[in-house]
Each structure stands twice: as structure tokens, then as C-alpha cells.
Amino acid sequence: MNKFKILFVISAVAIGLMGILIASINEGKKEQAQINSVPKIDRWETRNEEFRKHYPRQYDSWKQTEKSDDIDDLLKEYPELVVLFAGYGFAKDYNAPRGHAYAVEDNRNSLRTGAPVDEKTGPMPTACWTCKSPEVPKIMATKGDAEYYTGKWSKYGSDIINPIGCVDCHNPNTMELQVNRKYLAEGLEAEGKMKLEDATQQDMRTMVCAQCHVEYYFKKTPNPKGGTAVAVTLPWAEGTGVEDMERYYDNLDFKDWTHKISRAPMIKAQHPxxxxxxxxxxxxxxxSCADCHMPYKNEGGVKYTDHKIANPLDDIASTCMNCHRVSEKELTETIAEKKARKDELHKKAMKHLAAAHLEAGKAWEVGATKAEMEPILLDIRHAQWRWDYAVASHPAFFHAPEETLRVLATAIDKAGNARIKLAKVLAKHGASDYVAPALTSKKVAQEITGLPFKQLVDDKKKFQKGLLKEWEKDAQEKGIYNPSSTKSIEKLKTSY
Incomplete structure (x- = not known):
């Protein structure tokens, strides 16, 4: 009798567990079917939280990008940068990139975007918003690219409010991956190796990232409605290698700015x-980019793409270990070795470049001629472009360690050539004993370059207390901004 009771209990428990399992599987299938279906979402719904109703797991994982919130002040870490970018915005403020959730906040708070008082003031063009928000392709689609690119950065202050999200990469009508910024297709066509319309699904898992994580420049073009459009343009007509794009810029006689100290015509690498x-x-x-930065996840029988776009090493089991047949320890040690090699050359290049700019400034001061300085300035231009190209793409040592080291080596070589030539010019003009001052801190570097840092900060804080608050209020009234969507974000977290 006892045996029957025991068997009965075991059977009942087994049936109960089986029922729970079946219910769980059915629930997972139901959710998977919901994910695979395409709900009705407005084509230009830019509020990311609206997608949570249909794609909760994807949205919740995207929300995790808020955890990448540390402010890493690169000017403090590398004071040489203040000299390298003297006369340009990156000498004012240059932080390592944070999570996608902070794209709008960081753009607003950066000292580079200045302190506008209305929609017509501020140092930067509207193009500086281009990769920060899904509102950008919406404006491009409704007003046209030329109109979007015309005017100052503050023009769209109350229109661009939600950070990088769903509509940047997906068409809500189909949820297919979609490039929403035309310049990528134009750049691919100029390169002549691939057309965007021929891209496979696997290609698109990179292309949606490439619409922002690329090298670009601002090309001035007439706006038919009046004014000058400053359009994002990819310099790929000669190719996508560092020498190819350098040649492209040289042929155009293009420069992002004239260096304040050396007077060299400079190119700022963006993030290639x-x-x-x-x-x-x-x-x-x-x-693809997504293979490493957005791995697939399985939860409760549901498979989805993790939208916490971050360092693949943070979840190495779901990323690298899918392909690499070594231990996690061995792989991480190898990566650390590669990064250390890059860091060594990176620091050497910066020191040579900073010294070259300061020595060039001294050469002008003691009477160097334009003819004497032109080949030197070209070396400085090319050296800094190559150094910047190798480090501004951030994890370049991980994506292409050999190419990163090669490019940094050529940067050091060209900076060294510039300094050898400068030594001869300085000696000719009686300044052979000149030694560039040591850049011991961010503050020291700012004083050497004459950067009015305190005034920049004071002006920015006035903007944050005034016009910025008006932007948020206006955006809320327009119905494109829900304040609760950013309640977990520290909005004024900065390096200053």
C-alpha cells in the first residue's frame, strides 16, 4: 500500500512538473511568435520605450547601456591631447564614449557643442547630431537632407531628444534591419566595391553600425531653399585605407581646422x-559587428538579440568563445598583450606629435618662412591623421591589431621626420636650444595653449540652466519626449 502511495505521489509530482514545463514552453513559443510577428508601430516612432510593449527583452537589454556611465576624461589621462587639438573642439572636452543611452546627453553636455542662447547660435553645425538619435533620420525623411544639414547645432535642440535606439537600425513597419542615413549608401557607391541594396542579412548586421562608426567629414553644399548645408560625407572615393583617405583629403586640400600653434592644416579622424x-x-x-557586440540570448525558451551593445569581453562566453577554441584566460591574456603594444605606440606618437606642434610654433616665432615650414606641416598633418585614425576608432587594436600597429608606426615615423626637419629650422634661426615644455597635466596643457577653460564651463552651465530646460519642455509638449524615460540617467554628469 505504501508503495502505491509513493508511486502515486511521484507520478503526481512528475505530471505537475511536466505541466509546468509544457506551460513554460507554450509561453515561450507564444512570446517567440510575438517577437517574430510585426506589430503596428508608426514609421517614425522615436521613443524607444514605446517598443518595449512589443519587444520587452530587446528593450530591457538596450536599457542596460545606461550602466556604461563612467566619465573617462581623456584630456586628463593624456594632457598631450590638449596640444594636439589646439584650436579645435576636442581640446575643450574629450571623453571616452559611453553607452548608447547617453548619446544625446553627452552631446548636449560636451564643451565642444558650446553654449547657444537660441536656435541660430553655437559653434557647431546641425550635422553634429547625425549619429546621436533616431530623430535625425526622421528629420532627414520629412524635411530632406539639405534642410537637416543647414544651420547651427541648436536648431534642433527640442526636436532631437531620444538617444540612439530602435529606429536607427530597424524599419518599424517590418522590423527588418535598415540603414536610415543616405551617406553610407553614397559612400559605398563611391568606393565601388559593394552596393547597399545588395547587402545580405549578415552584411546588414554590420551596415547598421557602419552608418555611424565610420570616418566622415562635413562637406559644404548649397541648400536649394537657401543657405549652406554642411553634410556628413564619407571619404571613400579613393578607398577605405588610412593612406587612401589621406590622399582623398589631400587632393581636396581639405582641413578640419588650422592648428593654433603649429599652423598645420589638420584632419580630425572621427571613428573609423x-x-x-x-x-x-x-x-x-x-x-559582423552584431556577432560580437550583440550576441544571441536564450531566456525561457525565447531567442533574441542582446541589445546591450558593449565590450564583447564583458560576456566572453556568449561572444568570443562561440568561435575561439582556447580558454577564456588564454584569450583575455592575448588581447591584453595586444592592447599593451598599441598603448605603447599610442603614447609615443602623442608625445612626438605634441612636441612637433610646439617646436613648429617656436619656429614660426623665431622667423621661419612659409617655404621652410610647408613640408614640416605636411608631415605633422599626416602623422596626426594616422595616429588619430588608429585610436579614434576606439577598439581598433581588437578589430585589427596588425593594422593598428602598422598605422601607429607610420605616425611615429612621420612625426619623427617633422621633428628632424624642425631641429634644422630652429638651428638656422638661432633657437637650437629650444625644448618643448613638459605637459604634466590637463591644466598645464590648457595654459600653454591659452584655452579659456573656466569661461567655457561657466557658459555651458548657463546653457544647461536655461535653453536646455526649454528644449526638454518643448519636446514634451510636442509629444516626442517622456521625462520618465530618462529618470534613471544622471543628466549633468560631466568631466568638468
Whole structure:
């Protein structure tokens, strides 16, 4: 009798567990079916939280990008940067990138975007919003690219409010991956190797990232409605290698700015992550951006893409270990070694470049001629472009370690050539004993370059207390901003 009771209890428990399992599987299938279906969402719904109703797991994982909130002040870490970018916005404020959730806040708070008092003031063009928000492709689609690119950064202060999110990469009508910024297709066409319309699904898992993580410049073009559009343009007509784009810029006689100290015509590398990725093992073997930065997850029988776009090493089991057949310890040690090599050359290049700019400034001061300085300034231009290209794409050492080291080596070589030539010019003009001052801190570097840092900060704080609050109020009234969506964000977290 006892045996029957025991068997009965075991059977009942087993049936109960089986029922729970079946219910769980059915629930997972139901949710998976919901994910696979395409709900009705407005084509230009830019409030990311609205997508949570249909894609809760994707949204919740995207929300995790808020955890990447540390402010890493690169000017403090590398004071040489203040000299390298003297006369340009990056000498004012240059932080390591944070999570996608902070794209709008960081753009607003950066000293580079200045302190406008209305929609017509401020140092930067509207193009500086281009990769920060899904509202950008919405404006491009409704007003046209030329109109979007015309005017100052503050023009769209109350229209661009939600950070990088769903509509940047997806068409809500189909939820297919979609590039929403035309300049990528134009750049690919100029390169002549691939057309965007021919991209496979695997290609698109990189292309949606490449619409922002690329090298670009601002090209001035007439706006038919009046004014001058300053349009994001990809310099790929000569190719996507560092020498190719350098040649492209030289042929155009293009410069982002004239260096305040050396007077060199400078190029600012943006973030050529895609171009560097192409040269590395991952790019050559068809490993997409999403494969490493947005791995698939399985929860409760539901498979979805993790939208916490971050360092793949943070979840190495779901990323690298899918392909690499070594231990996690061995792989992380190898990566650390590669990064250390890059850091060594990176620091050497910065020191040589900073010294070259200061020595060039001294050469002008003691009477150097334009003819004497032109070849020197070209070396400085090319050296800094190559150094910047290798480090501004951020994880270039990971995407393409060999190419990163090669490019940094050429940067050091060209900076060294500039300094050898400068030594001769300085000696000719009686200043052979000149030694560039030591850049011991961010403050010291700012004093040497004459940067009015305190005034920049004071002006920015006035903007934050005034016009910025008006922007948020206006955006809320327009129905494109829900204040609760950013309640977990420290809005005024800065390096200053």
C-alpha cells in the first residue's frame, strides 16, 4: 500500500512538473511568435520605450547601456591631447564614449557643442547630431537632407531628444534591419566595391553600425531653399585605407581646422571602426559587428538579440568563445598583450606629435618662412591623421591589431621626420636650444595653449540652466519626449 502511495505521489509530482514545463514552453513559443510577428508601430516612432510593449527583452537589454556611465576624461589621462587639438573642439572636452543611452546627453553636455542662447547660435553645425538619435533620420525623411544639414547645432535642440535606439537600425513597419542615413549608401557607391541594396542579412548586421562608426567629414553644399548645408560625407572615393583617405583629403586640400600653434592644416579622424574592422581577421572572415557586440540570448525558451551593445569581453562566453577554441584566460591574456603594444605606440606618437606642434610654433616665432615650414606641416598633418585614425576608432587594436600597429608606426615615423626637419629650422634661426615644455597635466596643457577653460564651463552651465530646460519642455509638449524615460540617467554628469 505504501508503495502505491509513493508511486502515486511521484507520478503526481512528475505530471505537475511536466505541466509546468509544457506551460513554460507554450509561453515561450507564444512570446517567440510575438517577437517574430510585426506589430503596428508608426514609421517614425522615436521613443524607444514605446517598443518595449512589443519587444520587452530587446528593450530591457538596450536599457542596460545606461550602466556604461563612467566619465573617462581623456584630456586628463593624456594632457598631450590638449596640444594636439589646439584650436579645435576636442581640446575643450574629450571623453571616452559611453553607452548608447547617453548619446544625446553627452552631446548636449560636451564643451565642444558650446553654449547657444537660441536656435541660430553655437559653434557647431546641425550635422553634429547625425549619429546621436533616431530623430535625425526622421528629420532627414520629412524635411530632406539639405534642410537637416543647414544651420547651427541648436536648431534642433527640442526636436532631437531620444538617444540612439530602435529606429536607427530597424524599419518599424517590418522590423527588418535598415540603414536610415543616405551617406553610407553614397559612400559605398563611391568606393565601388559593394552596393547597399545588395547587402545580405549578415552584411546588414554590420551596415547598421557602419552608418555611424565610420570616418566622415562635413562637406559644404548649397541648400536649394537657401543657405549652406554642411553634410556628413564619407571619404571613400579613393578607398577605405588610412593612406587612401589621406590622399582623398589631400587632393581636396581639405582641413578640419588650422592648428593654433603649429599652423598645420589638420584632419580630425572621427571613428573609423568599420574601416579598421574590414582589415582585420573578423572583417575578412565575415564576422559582423552584431556577432560580437550583440550576441544571441536564450531566456525561457525565447531567442533574441542582446541589445546591450558593449565590450564583447564583458560576456566572453556568449561572444568570443562561440568561435575561439582556447580558454577564456588564454584569450583575455592575448588581447591584453595586444592592447599593451598599441598603448605603447599610442603614447609615443602623442608625445612626438605634441612636441612637433610646439617646436613648429617656436619656429614660426623665431622667423621661419612659409617655404621652410610647408613640408614640416605636411608631415605633422599626416602623422596626426594616422595616429588619430588608429585610436579614434576606439577598439581598433581588437578589430585589427596588425593594422593598428602598422598605422601607429607610420605616425611615429612621420612625426619623427617633422621633428628632424624642425631641429634644422630652429638651428638656422638661432633657437637650437629650444625644448618643448613638459605637459604634466590637463591644466598645464590648457595654459600653454591659452584655452579659456573656466569661461567655457561657466557658459555651458548657463546653457544647461536655461535653453536646455526649454528644449526638454518643448519636446514634451510636442509629444516626442517622456521625462520618465530618462529618470534613471544622471543628466549633468560631466568631466568638468
Amino acid at each position: 571602426g568599420y574601416e579598421m574592422w574590414k582589415t582585420g581577421a573578423h572583417g575578412k572572415n565575415g564576422v
